[in-house]
Amino acid sequence: MPANQHEEVLLVEDNSADAEMTVWALEKNQLSRGLHRVKNGAEALTFLFPQGEPATAGELKVVILDIKLPLVDGIEVLKRMKSDPALKLVPVVILTSSSEPADRAVCYDLGVNSYVVKPLEFEEFVSTVGLLARYWLKVNCSRA
Amino acid sequence: MPRKSVNPVPGRAKSEATRQPASKAPRDSRISVLLVDDRAEDLMVLEAILGDLDVQLVKASSGEEALRCLLDRDFSAILLDVHLPGMNGFETAEMIRKRERSRATPIIFLTAEESSPDSLQHAYAVGAADFIMKPISAEAIHSKVSVFVDLARAMREVRIQAEQLRRMEDRQHRRLLEQVTEQRNRFFALSPDLICIAGFDGNIREGNPPWEGTLGWTPARVTGRPFLEFVHPDDRPSTGEALELLKKEPGAVSFENRFRRAGGDYVWLAWTGTPYPSERLIYAVARDVSEAKKAAIDALRLNVELERRVSERTAQLEAANKELESFSYSVSHDLRAPLRAIEGFTRRLVDRHSASLDAEGKRLTEVVVTNTRRMAQLIDDLLAFSRMGRAELNRSRVDMTTLACAVSDELRVANAGRKIDFRIGDLAPAWGDQALLRQVLANLLGNAVKYTRPRESAVIEFTSRQDKGETVWTVRDNGVGFDETFASKLFGVFQRLHSSEEFEGTGVGLALVQRVILRHGGRVWAEGKTGAGAAFHFSLPTEGQGHAGKPA
Numbered sequence: 001m002p003a004n005q006h007e008e009v010l011l012v013e014d015n016s017a018d019a020e021m022t023v024w025a026l027e028k029n030q031l032s033r034g035l036h037r038v039k040n041g042a043e044a045l046t047f048l049f050p051q052g053e054p055a056t057a058g059e060l061k062v063v064i065l066d067i068k069l070p071l072v073d074g075i076e077v078l079k080r081m082k083s084d085p086a087l088k089l090v091p092v093v094i095l096t097s098s099s100e101p102a103d104r105a106v107c108y109d110l111g112v113n114s115y116v117v118k119p120l121e122f123e124e125f126v127s128t129v130g131l132l133a134r135y136w137l138k139v140n141c142s143r144a
Numbered sequence: 145m146p147r148k149s150v151n152p153v154p155g156r157a158k159s160e161a162t163r164q165p166a167s168k169a170p171r172d173s174r175i176s177v178l179l180v181d182d183r184a185e186d187l188m189v190l191e192a193i194l195g196d197l198d199v200q201l202v203k204a205s206s207g208e209e210a211l212r213c214l215l216d217r218d219f220s221a222i223l224l225d226v227h228l229p230g231m232n233g234f235e236t237a238e239m240i241r242k243r244e245r246s247r248a249t250p251i252i253f254l255t256a257e258e259s260s261p262d263s264l265q266h267a268y269a270v271g272a273a274d275f276i277m278k279p280i281s282a283e284a285i286h287s288k289v290s291v292f293v294d295l296a297r298a299m300r301e302v303r304i305q306a307e308q309l310r311r312m313e314d315r316q317h318r319r320l321l322e323q324v325t326e327q328r329n330r331f332f333a334l335s336p337d338l339i340c341i342a343g344f345d346g347n348i349r350e351g352n353p354p355w356e357g358t359l360g361w362t363p364a365r366v367t368g369r370p371f372l373e374f375v376h377p378d379d380r381p382s383t384g385e386a387l388e389l390l391k392k393e394p395g396a397v398s399f400e401n402r403f404r405r406a407g408g409d410y411v412w413l414a415w416t417g418t419p420y421p422s423e424r425l426i427y428a429v430a431r432d433v434s435e436a437k438k439a440a441i442d443a444l445r446l447n448v449e450l451e452r453r454v455s456e457r458t459a460q461l462e463a464a465n466k467e468l469e470s471f472s473y474s475v476s477h478d479l480r481a482p483l484r485a486i487e488g489f490t491r492r493l494v495d496r497h498s499a500s501l502d503a504e505g506k507r508l509t510e511v512v513v514t515n516t517r518r519m520a521q522l523i524d525d526l527l528a529f530s531r532m533g534r535a536e537l538n539r540s541r542v543d544m545t546t547l548a549c550a551v552s553d554e555l556r557v558a559n560a561g562r563k564i565d566f567r568i569g570d571l572a573p574a575w576g577d578q579a580l581l582r583q584v585l586a587n588l589l590g591n592a593v594k595y596t597r598p599r600e601s602a603v604i605e606f607t608s609r610q611d612k613g614e615t616v617w618t619v620r621d622n623g624v625g626f627d628e629t630f631a632s633k634l635f636g637v638f639q640r641l642h643s644s645e646e647f648e649g650t651g652v653g654l655a656l657v658q659r660v661i662l663r664h665g666g667r668v669w670a671e672g673k674t675g676a677g678a679a680f681h682f683s684l685p686t687e688g689q690g691h692a693g694k695p696a
Contacts, residue, residue: 017485024492097480120480120520122488 041072207231220296360406
């Protein structure tokens with residue numbers, strides 16, 4: 001059984017502070033169980049596409065993905081996921097500081113499920129991330 | 145038939161000598177009178193009477209002889225006896241009248257008969273100028289003939305004078321013609337410009353010496369050659385058109401072409417041609433404009449080069465601008481994340497660890513949060529400013545009065561505790577981007593509200609006026625004003641004349657105002673005095689005069 005089969009949430013975030021605040025938001029909503037965090041796109045791909053095995057979605061219910069990432073950026077990760085028959089069904093939420101229309105357009109073109117600009121205010125950030133996680137893990141959950 | 149009695153007038157008998165020289169003179173040089181009578185003695189009497197008139201007297205003894213005399217010469221008068229053997233006087237007169245040359249010659253009839261009204265009438269019918277009865281009176285004859293002789297003489301005089309005059313005019317005319325021709329030749333020869341005479345057939349008739357000096361063509365090489373043969377092939381169509389035009393219309397035609405020299409190279413010639421349709425000739429003058437042409441071509445080339453450089457520079461600038469924008473954007477973008485973290489972690493410190501913080505510790509964390517927020521505001525403003533440079537202008541007619549009222553209403557609500565007197569005049573409409581102009585008004589009126597805060601009663605005026613093709617709007621307040629020495633710093637990004645303790649703000653508002661106005665092709669400036677209020681002016685081009693907004 002691949003290592004990724006029990007994880008429900010994949011958080012791809014290079015900024016530790018933002019990652020920690022995202023965790024706070026999930027904790028606040030009792031959704032932090034089964035969370036796996038990676039620091040860049042390369043680690044995300046390794047997690048999603050284990051060597052020598054076909055990729056499977058496993059228990060994965062949502063991927064929270066930043067765009068600006070070291071090594072391999074979020075757009076590349078998104079592209080690879082959405083072109084994989086198994087992974088393209090996993091909802092991907094872009095959580096980024098970029099409000100550039102171009103970035104938004106590229107992500108939607110690639111089939112992103114949500115594009116959310118990180119709120120500037122801390123409290124808004126926590127509530128927004130909490131809402132998102134609740135939606136994709138509870139409301140719009142495709143698996144039991 | 146009664147004898148004619150002739151009383152010769154004394155002294156009338158002139159010597160033959162006076163009459164004879166006439167025979168030596170060229171024929172017709174003297175006035176001639178024809179005497180026709182069949183009686184020799186009567187002829188002699190007449191000759192004697194008329195001898196002093198200085199005329200040539202020609203005698204004939206019959207009508208036939210008289211007609212023969214008329215074949216040779218013209219007479220100024222004819223004395224004609226009515227009674228003649230053979231053809232009588234009337235018949236003779238009729239014959240004389242029939243001839244074109246003698247039709248107008250005056251005829252005086254002589255007759256011994258009693259003048260019957262019939263014969264008189266007959267005489268006048270055949271063209272008698274007069275009628276003299278025999279016996280003839282010498283005086284009557286003399287006076288009548290001399291009238292005609294004098295008339296003839298006078299006419300001859302007039303004719304001679306007319307002839308002389310004609311000859312004189314001819315001479316003068318010829319002299320003038322020679323002068324003109326000489327002047328023309330001199331001009332033709334001495335003119336430094338090329339002169340060419342060509343026929344309507346397009347062939348060169350003549351070229352002046354510069355053809356040899358400037359072009360190297362000897363007269364023999366050009367005369368009779370087609371003009372177009374010397375013209376650069378590329379310029380032949382236009383030159384041909386000019387020549388056709390010259391043939392069709394009077395008046396000068398100017399054209400330029402490259403003209404081949406004997407050496408094979410070309411010179412630029414500027415021609416002015418004038419047609420002479422009556423002679424089917426074209427006169428054309430040319431000047432060598434190679435230097436000017438070369439200069440013009442050089443200038444053109446220089447222009448093209450300059451333009452190329454300008455567009456290259458513009459492209460570079462645009463690229464640099466874009467780079468700067470994306471840089472400022474990513475800087476703002478990257479600056480956000482840590483701020484959120486600072487705020488978030490500080491909050492968590494306050495929320496979760498307040499027990500381990502004393503009052504001072506709590507105050508310090510508050511300072512951190514406040515400054516974090518301020519920093520966030522700065523970044524937001526910078527982002528807005530950066531976006532402004534990239535946004536497309538969406539121009540329309542903007543009702544500034546309505547816009548100003550809406551903005552001032554918002555400001556009044558936001559500053560409910562204050563006494564603010566907005567005086568918004570009847571403002572000229574603007575031609576611009578409504579959303580951006582609203583931002584301008586919000587910033588300028590907002591500034592006025594902010595800097596009148598120390599006043600118990602704030603007065604903020606907003607007016608407009610027309611000034612030389614542009615409209616100028618002015619926001620004036622009775623606030624704290626500013627030191628005009630620093631007026632130029634007002635519109636710089638992050639430039640502030642007051643501390644943020646006195647008046648909050650990031651120093652982006654006026655920079656944004658300036659950027660919007662500049663992009664609209666307008667100007668913005670300020671006047672003020674410390675403690676005595678400020679006035680901010682901005683102008684916009686009126687509709688139709690605005691330049692396309694370039695990203696600032």
